[in-house]
Amino acid sequence: MAADTLVIERLNRTFTSPAGDVTALSNIALKVKKGELITLIGPSGCGKSTLLKIVAGLDSDYSGTVLLNDKPIEGPSIEKGFIFQEPRLFPWLTVEKNIAGNLSLKDSKVRARVDELIALVRLKGFEKSYPRELSGGMAQRVSIARALLRNPEVLLLDEPFGALDAFTRAHLQEVLLDIWQKNRTTMLFVTHDLDEAVFLAERVVIMNPRPGHIRTVLPIDLPFPRKRASQSFQELRRKVLSEFEKVEEPAVDRDHGAGI
Amino acid sequence: MEKAAATPLVKGKAGTRRRLNMRRSIQLKNILLAAALPIAILVIWEVAGTMGKLNPILLPTPSKILEEFVSLTASGELARHLGISAWRALLGFLLGGGLGLAAGIWVGFSYKTERLLDPTLQMLRTLPHLAIAPLFILWFGFGEMSKILLIAKGTFFPLYVNTFLGIRSVDGKLFDVGRVLQFSKWHMITKLIVPAAMPNILLGVRLSVGVAWLVLVVAEMMGSSSGIGFLINDARSFSLTAVVFVGIIVFALVGKLTDSLVKLLERRLLRWQDSYKGDGTL
Numbered sequence: 049m050a051a052d053t054l055v056i057e058r059l060n061r062t063f064t065s066p067a068g069d070v071t072a073l074s075n076i077a078l079k080v081k082k083g084e085l086i087t088l089i090g091p092s093g094c095g096k097s098t099l100l101k102i103v104a105g106l107d108s109d110y111s112g113t114v115l116l117n118d119k120p121i122e123g124p125s126i127e128k129g130f131i132f133q134e135p136r137l138f139p140w141l142t143v144e145k146n147i148a149g150n151l152s153l154k155d156s157k158v159r160a161r162v163d164e165l166i167a168l169v170r171l172k173g174f175e176k177s178y179p180r181e182l183s184g185g186m187a188q189r190v191s192i193a194r195a196l197l198r199n200p201e202v203l204l205l206d207e208p209f210g211a212l213d214a215f216t217r218a219h220l221q222e223v224l225l226d227i228w229q230k231n232r233t234t235m236l237f238v239t240h241d242l243d244e245a246v247f248l249a250e251r252v253v254i255m256n257p258r259p260g261h262i263r264t265v266l267p268i269d270l271p272f273p274r275k276r277a278s279q280s281f282q283e284l285r286r287k288v289l290s291e292f293e294k295v296e297e298p299a300v301d302r303d304h305g306a307g308i
Numbered sequence: 309m310e311k312a313a314a315t316p317l318v319k320g321k322a323g324t325r326r327r328l329n330m331r332r333s334i335q336l337k338n339i340l341l342a343a344a345l346p347i348a349i350l351v352i353w354e355v356a357g358t359m360g361k362l363n364p365i366l367l368p369t370p371s372k373i374l375e376e377f378v379s380l381t382a383s384g385e386l387a388r389h390l391g392i393s394a395w396r397a398l399l400g401f402l403l404g405g406g407l408g409l410a411a412g413i414w415v416g417f418s419y420k421t422e423r424l425l426d427p428t429l430q431m432l433r434t435l436p437h438l439a440i441a442p443l444f445i446l447w448f449g450f451g452e453m454s455k456i457l458l459i460a461k462g463t464f465f466p467l468y469v470n471t472f473l474g475i476r477s478v479d480g481k482l483f484d485v486g487r488v489l490q491f492s493k494w495h496m497i498t499k500l501i502v503p504a505a506m507p508n509i510l511l512g513v514r515l516s517v518g519v520a521w522l523v524l525v526v527a528e529m530m531g532s533s534s535g536i537g538f539l540i541n542d543a544r545s546f547s548l549t550a551v552v553f554v555g556i557i558v559f560a561l562v563g564k565l566t567d568s569l570v571k572l573l574e575r576r577l578l579r580w581q582d583s584y585k586g587d588g589t590l
């Protein structure tokens with residue numbers, strides 16, 4: 049059994065504002081094994097992005113324990129690759145320079161690795177293009193390559209394919225699985241798309257809001273490559289969905305309680 | 309221009325070539341139209357002058373001005389004055405513009421510095437050059453120092469204000485990218501902030517260069533024994549109006565030339581922007 053790469057215990061995060069405090073995360077506990085692919089799913093506002101930002105080191109205003117390889121998170125670092133919902137490329141840099149970022153392409157090692165990644169995300173021929181010349185899906189592939197170049201210990205993806213059309217999304221899911229199978233990078237993948245959550249994950253973490261907490265974790269024991277139309281896939285999809293329907297009711301009740 | 313000519317040739321279509329020719333002829337027509345009025349004025353001016361309708365001391369004829377231009381150029385006098393002026397403008401611009409860029413980056417970076425420095429700088433910005441010039445001359449004399457400092461004062465602010473604005477308008481989301489990629493503070497500046505602020509910075513450079521020439525004239529007219537400003541002022545006191553015109557024309561040409569240079573720089577550095585894509589086809 050592989051060791052836990054990421055350990056989260058008793059994690060709480062509250063945003064304070066003049067209008068009142070919002071508990072974005074309440075008592076989160078999660079262990080992620082090395083090389084595991086986990087998807088986090090839940091309605092918007094349940095704290096998915098907040099959780100990812102804390103793991104990334106972009107938010108340090110929490111209480112509880114977050115350990116990466118047994119060490120507490122100390123700010124952002126290249127160990128924790130982050131892929132945002134939008135590609136967030138530097139518009140003044142070409143594709144290859146965006147991937148290299150602050151590393152020099154004159155370094156032959158960097159050069160070779162960038163070329164390798166460009167092939168991996170299927171962008172050969174676009175090395176010298178500027179971001180404005182790319183489609184949304186291509187730009188997101190550049191941002192994936194950029195994160196992978198740093199050989200991250202864990203890759204954090206915050207609804208990375210959320211803004212893309214269904215075909216591009218399906219294609220990028222394949223690309224991502226391809227990468228995962230080759231590199232065995234630990235991945236934490238946030239989505240609000242049920243299909244996507246089941247298609248990619250070894251385990252699906254189901255969250256619900258107010259306050260954001262983990263409702264349940266469902267293992268998806270399906271071999272890769274998965275077929276969306278298959279019986280077993282549909283069954284698991286239904287299982288996750290029914291978990292959500294359970295989730296909705298008490299959430300509403302709690303709201304009423306708070307209202308009174 | 310070159311780009312516009314090259315693209316259709318690569319496509320190699322007769323239709324695009326014909327369209328290009330049509331565009332050329334439209335361009336030519338536009339140029340001729342634009343030149344019509346100035347040429348008409350010059351001709352009337354020349355004719356009126358030779359007919360003795362104009363006071364030659366107030367308004368020498370275009371041919372007289374051209375003559376003066378040629379003789380000043382031939383004697384090397386014009387080049388000497390221009391060289392000195394350009395040198396002053398360059399030094400003043402480098403000093404003021406450089407400091408403006410640095411201050412803009414520094415203040416743009418930190419709200420603390422902004423609160424500390426910006427109110428004072430904004431107050432100094434509104435001081436007119438003409439009001440400060442006598443003070444500078446008192447402090448630094450009639451030598452090069454006062455002129456260069458006056459130009460520096462003028463060129464500081466366009467670069468300061470625009471750099472500051474540029475930095476403050478950097479997309480905050482890209483900062484997170486820089487943090488996630490573990491950019492050092494130096495890389496944050498050189499790889500993120502400066503490129504993102506570059507459109508504003510270059511606008512600042514263009515405005516600064518313009519101001520440099522303006523302030524130069526003021527500085528050279530206030531007291532100097534060289535430079536184009538001196539040439540104009542000296543010629544005026546001897547009523548050599550043609551020389552005054554030559555000086556003005558030289559300023560106009562040099563101003564236009566430097567502006568075009570900065571524009572060229574802009575086009576090279578901002579190639580990544582959408583708005584520069586269709587350049588030359590408009």
Ligand SMILES: Nc1ncnc2c1ncn2[C@@H]1O[C@H](COP(=O)(O)OP(=O)(O)O)[C@@H](O)[C@H]1O
Nearest residue numbers: 063070072091092093094095096097098099260
């Ligand atoms: N910077 C912030 N300031 C105040 N409240 C915030 C901030 N970020 C998130 N929140 C609140 O925390 C909750 C969770 O937000 P988020 O993590 O973005 O949810 P999700 O990504 O699941 O849609 C929401 O109620 C949101 O309003």
Ligand SMILES: [Mg+2]
Nearest residue numbers: 096097098206
């Ligand atoms: Mg979110």
